[in-house]
Each structure stands twice: as structure tokens, then as C-alpha cells.
Amino acid sequence: MDVVVVGGGLAGASTVGALREQGFDGRLTLIGGETLPPYERPPLSKEYLRGEVTEPHLVYPESWYAEQEVDLRLGIRARRLLARDRVVELEGGARVPFDAAVVATGSRPRRPPIPGLDLEGVFDLRIHGDADRIRAAAAGASRAVLVGMGFIGAEVAASFRHLGLDVTVVEPFSVPLERVLGPVLGGAIASLHRDHGVEMVFGDLAERFEGASRFEALVTRGGRRIEGDLAVLGVGVEPATELAGDELAVENGVVVDAALRTAVPGVFAIGDVARHDHPVFGPVRVEHFDKAIKQGEAVARNILGAEEPFADAMWFWSDQYDAQIQMTGYATEWDDTVVRGSIEERRFAAFLLQGGVLRSTVTMDWKSDARRSMPLIAAEARPERHLLADPGFDLRTLHPPKEGA
Amino acid sequence: MSEWVKVADAGDVAEGEINAYTVGNRTIAVANLDGDLQAFDDTCTHQGCSLSEGDLDGTIVECPCHGGRYDVMTGEVVGGPPPESVDVFDVVEEDGEIRIRTRDDE
Numbered sequence: 001m002d003v004v005v006v007g008g009g010l011a012g013a014s015t016v017g018a019l020r021e022q023g024f025d026g027r028l029t030l031i032g033g034e035t036l037p038p039y040e041r042p043p044l045s046k047e048y049l050r051g052e053v054t055e056p057h058l059v060y061p062e063s064w065y066a067e068q069e070v071d072l073r074l075g076i077r078a079r080r081l082l083a084r085d086r087v088v089e090l091e092g093g094a095r096v097p098f099d100a101a102v103v104a105t106g107s108r109p110r111r112p113p114i115p116g117l118d119l120e121g122v123f124d125l126r127i128h129g130d131a132d133r134i135r136a137a138a139a140g141a142s143r144a145v146l147v148g149m150g151f152i153g154a155e156v157a158a159s160f161r162h163l164g165l166d167v168t169v170v171e172p173f174s175v176p177l178e179r180v181l182g183p184v185l186g187g188a189i190a191s192l193h194r195d196h197g198v199e200m201v202f203g204d205l206a207e208r209f210e211g212a213s214r215f216e217a218l219v220t221r222g223g224r225r226i227e228g229d230l231a232v233l234g235v236g237v238e239p240a241t242e243l244a245g246d247e248l249a250v251e252n253g254v255v256v257d258a259a260l261r262t263a264v265p266g267v268f269a270i271g272d273v274a275r276h277d278h279p280v281f282g283p284v285r286v287e288h289f290d291k292a293i294k295q296g297e298a299v300a301r302n303i304l305g306a307e308e309p310f311a312d313a314m315w316f317w318s319d320q321y322d323a324q325i326q327m328t329g330y331a332t333e334w335d336d337t338v339v340r341g342s343i344e345e346r347r348f349a350a351f352l353l354q355g356g357v358l359r360s361t362v363t364m365d366w367k368s369d370a371r372r373s374m375p376l377i378a379a380e381a382r383p384e385r386h387l388l389a390d391p392g393f394d395l396r397t398l399h400p401p402k403e404g405a
Numbered sequence: 406m407s408e409w410v411k412v413a414d415a416g417d418v419a420e421g422e423i424n425a426y427t428v429g430n431r432t433i434a435v436a437n438l439d440g441d442l443q444a445f446d447d448t449c450t451h452q453g454c455s456l457s458e459g460d461l462d463g464t465i466v467e468c469p470c471h472g473g474r475y476d477v478m479t480g481e482v483v484g485g486p487p488p489e490s491v492d493v494f495d496v497v498e499e500d501g502e503i504r505i506r507t508r509d510d511e
Binding site (some may be wrong): 040042060130289293315317324346368371396 | 484
């Protein structure tokens with residue numbers, strides 16, 4: 001059997017690693033558009049941006065791929081996947097045949113049509129080269145302007161403050177991460193950044209980037225003019241679905257079923273690019289690190305015949321200053337929030353419930369309870385409010401018994 | 406030379422829990438799996454977080470920071486981002502003490 005994995009990010013690397021780990025000994029090809037072997041992106045907005053680490057954090061050392069007989073093709077993009085011919089066509093026309101293919105092409109930063117976006121000194125952050133360019137620009141800078149205060153914007157703000165830059169963020173909602181966290185929890189993120197001296201402009205939008213030859217100022221819809229030495233755009237990502245062509249269904253990502261399968265037999269999609277029909281949450285496209293690894297592990301099992309649904313509750317973290325935020329589950333709406341700890345003191349676990357069912361848990365400097373919520377969320381548990389509110393109550397005692405246990 | 410070192414009093418690690426102890430220049434985690442003790446290096450090989458702050462699931466410990474998973478019986482990585490296994494150590498509970506055997510190479 002020939003397996004082709006398209007996409008040289010964490011999900012693709014996890015897939016090839018898991019296939020070999022699970023004993024797959026057929027031909028295995030990994031195609032990556034970047035020139036670096038697969039690496040971890042989380043440090044790019046944090047340790048790497050701050051200059052605390054200087055090397056890419058590779059998922060596997062480059063020599064691993066040869067040792068494991070993985071044909072690693074870097075710096076080349078797959079142009080399209082031809083389902084009927086069962087080949088992936090690369091830039092330049094070369095064709096790689098497959099029995100099973102995994103689309104793990106990831107996502108790219110959204111670039112809304114804001115005038116001046118292409119000025120020198122205006123950046124977005126996705127790949128290693130972006131982080132290098134931002135780091136170089138920040139080295140001689142004193143003022144940074146950020147557009148958008150999602151997780152990337154918030155982490156970049158924290159890193160820039162650490163480097164001593166003045167930071168102003170423009171964010172259309174009333175708090176950071178309002179759509180994800182709601183106004184109360186988002187308010188805790190705002191207070192964290194306020195305490196660290198970040199200037200936050202809420203309820204306003206980027207109108208244009210101005211500068212004679214390079215970025216000088218951001219002008220907002222509300223008429224503010226915010227001067228700076230560099231600007232970073234962090235307004236979310238969009239799935240990189242070009243490969244799908246007309247052969248695979250695309251709807252906010254490559255559409256896959258619960259077991260990560262497209263409608264074309266033997267063709268799967270995972271990671272940021274996949275719009276996955278999650279058994280608990282329904283169709284979702286999420287962009288988490290841990291999920292990329294676990295979907296790689298799961299798709300490897302499914303290529304080898306397991307046909308398991310991917311039902312992980314999904315989990316991620318965000319480090320900002322010395323605060324650690326964790327989140328698990330998925331909720332676009334909730335009708336009840338139970339807190340253990342204190343939002344005001346920014347040490348808490350917040351449980352988001354809809355109709356009594358635990359859908360998502362958000363923690364701030366509260367280490368275990370996000371991960372301990374995962375089996376409860378996956379089981380659509382209805383924990384009692386007073387138990388959730390009690391910091392002394394161990395959520396693990398509510399975990400459903402394991403299958404086979 | 407390897408030698409047995411007392412790290413705690415017997416009974417110090419509750420069932421299903423993990424404690425961490427400093428032994429020489431490293432931190433060693435001791436897990437209590439239904440009464441059996443297992444000792445392993447506390448430092449996750451991914452980004453250095455303390456595994457004793459993670460949770461046990463059977464013989465698997467999950468790193469609280471980024472979700473790396475190790476089998477505490479062998480120290481091997483069974484999932485997630487860690488690039489390498491962690492060392493495991495001999496551990497006994499006797500004469501009212503929990504003792505760990507340090508390695509020859511330390």
C-alpha cells in the first residue's frame with residue numbers, strides 16, 4: 001500500500017510517525033510546502049518571538065525521515081488531488097500515486113482587503129519565516145500595533161511587552177476572544193493585558209495601514225491614528241483547501257465524517273484544514289496543536305482499517321506572560337457558567353454548560369481541571385453545579401468507566 | 406555508584422497520585438498505581454514541564470502542559486509531542502521509607 005500525506009505541519013508529521021509506529025511498512029510520502037521539516041508552531045508567537053529559543057522545534061529530527069523510510073519532499077506544494085486517478089499532482093506536474101491519501105494542508109492567516117496591508121513592516125504570523133521577520137523588525141522597534149486580539153494577537157502582545165515594546169491592539173469586539181470565551185472570561189484576558197501595560201482599543205476596526213515607504217500608522221474605522229514601527233495582523237486563519245479541487249467537498253474546510261474520511265474512499269483530511277463531523281459537537285473545524293497530533297494518530301489507525309470516530313474533546317493552551325490559559329471542548333453558545341476559583345484573581349476553572357451538559361471548560365492558572373473535563377465533555381456528562389463549583393471536588397471521580405475496563 | 410536514597414516516608418504517595426522529589430541534580434516522580442510505586446524522571450522531554458503535576462490514567466501519565474503521554478512502567482512515549490522517553494528508576498517501600506536507586510552514571 002502507498003500512503004501519501006499532503007502537508008508538512010504537525011498533523012502530517014504525526015500521521016507518518018503513527019503509521020510507522022503502528023507497523024505500516026508500505027511506501028510513505030510526506031509532501032510539505034515549506035522548506036523546513038515539520039515543526040511545532042506554538043513557540044513562534046512566544047519563546048521564539050522573544051528570542052529565548054533560536055532553533056525551530058522540529059517534530060522529528062530531519063534524519064528520522066530517512067531512518068523510517070519516509071520520502072520527505074519539502075519546498076514543493078501539491079497542486080491537486082485527482083481522486084479517480086488516485087494520484088496527487090505536484091507543482092511542476094510530477095504525480096505521486098496513492099492507495100490512501102491524507103490531506104493535512106493546514107491553514108493560512110486571513111488577509112482581509114485592508115489598504116496598506118502589503119506595506120513593509122506589516123506582518124502576519126504563521127510560518128517560521130514570519131516569526132524571523134517579526135523578530136528582526138521588533139529588535140529595532142519601540143512601538144507595535146496589533147490588529148485582532150485572538151490567541152495569536154494576545155500571545156504576540158505578551159511577547160512584545162516582554163521585549164519592552166509599547167503595544168496597542170485594535171479589536172472589534174468588546175474584550176479579547178469574546179466569541180470564544182464570552183465577555184466575562186474574555187474580560188479576565190483583558191485585565192491580564194491591562195496589568196501588563198497593553199493599550200487595548202475595543203469596538204474598532206482597522207481601516208488602513210499608512211506609511212510613505214513602510215508602515216507608520218494604523219488608521220481605524222473610528223478615526224484613530226495609531227503610530228507604530230511595525231504592525232502584526234492576527235485576525236484568524238482560513239483552511240488551505242486548494243488541493244481539493246472539484247474532487248473533494250469543501251465547506252469551511254475539507255469535509256470529513258466522524259472517522260476523518262472524505263467521500264472519496266481512502267482519502268482522509270485532518271488538522272486545521274479538516275471540517276470534521278465530531279460525534280459530540282457536530283461539524284467543527286478547529287486549529288489546535290493537540291488535536292493535530294491526535295488526529296494524525298487516529299487517521300493512521302483508520303488507514304490501517306480501524307474506522308474509529310475521532311471523539312476527543314479537544315484541548316489547547318495559550319501562555320501569556322506567566323499566565324497559562326487552557327481550554328477544552330467546543331461551545332458557540334452556553335446558558336450556564338459555573339466557576340471554581342476566582343475570575344477576578346485570574347485563577348479559575350470555568351465550566352460552560354448548555355442545557356445542563358458540560359460543553360467546554362476554560363482555565364486560567366488552574367492546571368488540571370481542563371484536562372480532567374475532557375472525558376466528561378466527550379461523554380456529554382451533566383455534572384452537578386455544586387460539584388463543579390467546589391475546588392476540592394476531583395472531577396476524575398465523575399469520569400465514565402473506560403471501555404473494556 | 407548506584408545507591409538507594411530515601412526520598413520520603415512510606416505512605417507519602419497516595420493511590421493514584423504522583424509526587425516529585427529532588428534526588429541529586431534531578432527531580433524524580435513517584436507514582437502510586439493501586440499500591441505499586443513507579444519512579445520516573447519528572448521532567449517532560451518536550452518542554453520541561455513537571456509530569457507529577459499531570460494525571461495518571463492507568464499506567465499512563467499525561468503532561469499537564471502540552472499533553473505528552475508516557476507509560477510510567479517503561480518511560481516510553483505513547484502519544485503527543487515528547488521527542489524522547491523519560492528514565493525510569495527502581496523504587497522500593499521498606500523500613501517505613503520510600504527509596505529510589507540512583508543511576509551509576511550520575
